[in-house]
Amino acid sequence: MGRWEPGARERLVVAAVDLFTEQGYDATTVAQIAERAGVTKSTFFRHFPDKRELLVAGQEMLSRLLAEGIAEAPADASPLAAVAAGLERASAAMGPMNRQLGPRLKAAIAASAELQERDALKSVSLAAAMTAALVARGVPDPTAALAGELGVLAFKRGYADWSEGDHDANDELAPYALAALDELRAASASLG
Structure with a gap:
């Protein structure tokens, strides 16, 4: 080649x-x-x-898509509704290759402390991008930070469920990420 x-x-x-x-x-x-x-x-x-x-290939694009989705959410959207818009926008960029790599990438990360560290830094970066986009919408810092962290958890949980699912199915990542966000919203409400 x-x-x-x-x-x-x-x-x-x-x-x-x-x-x-x-x-x-x-x-x-x-x-x-x-x-x-x-x-x-x-x-x-x-x-x-x-x-x-290699582990964070596409991280900048993912951060940008999350932030753009949040920025373009309706003006009256709650912080988590804006995060949902960001998740939908970013999920649209994930295709069959991303789905197939998921389980192998998870195994490689689990077997390497260095890759675990790099994956954690990626999560911090994605949360920071969402937090900054929410703050730009006028969301107070603590609320924006919490919503950004929940967004990262939802994306990671949704991606894991999607990538471990039926690879022959033509379903997209967004419903998995949004379902994970709904589960996290319900879980946080139960914290009291």
Whole structure:
């Protein structure tokens, strides 16, 4: 494959997740990832600064979509209704590849402390993006922060349920994320 062939970024992510699952994160090299993806090491480094960053591929886009959905929610939307709009917007960007990678990515993260740390930082970043978008709508800081955290939990729970479900089904991520948000809303109401 030529280094300019389309889809290199996606192939690198799939190759990395497969190798992390097969042989562990620490035992996987950038050269192995590039070879499995059919690209050169220099192509790898054009897309990612190091192998850790493969885990958060698309994080900036996801943060942007969450924030845009929140910003475009109706003016009278509650903070959680705005978060729901953000979840719907971000979920629309998740396709079959994201669904298929879910279980393998979960296994790779569970087996590596370094990947667990990077995943936690990703969650913090997504929550910060949602919190900032809510604050920009005039939501007070503590409420915005809580709604942003609930949004991250809902996205992660919804993604886990969706990615572990029937891969032949054509259902989308949004209903799973919104159902998770509803469950979290009910759970928080029961806290007293």
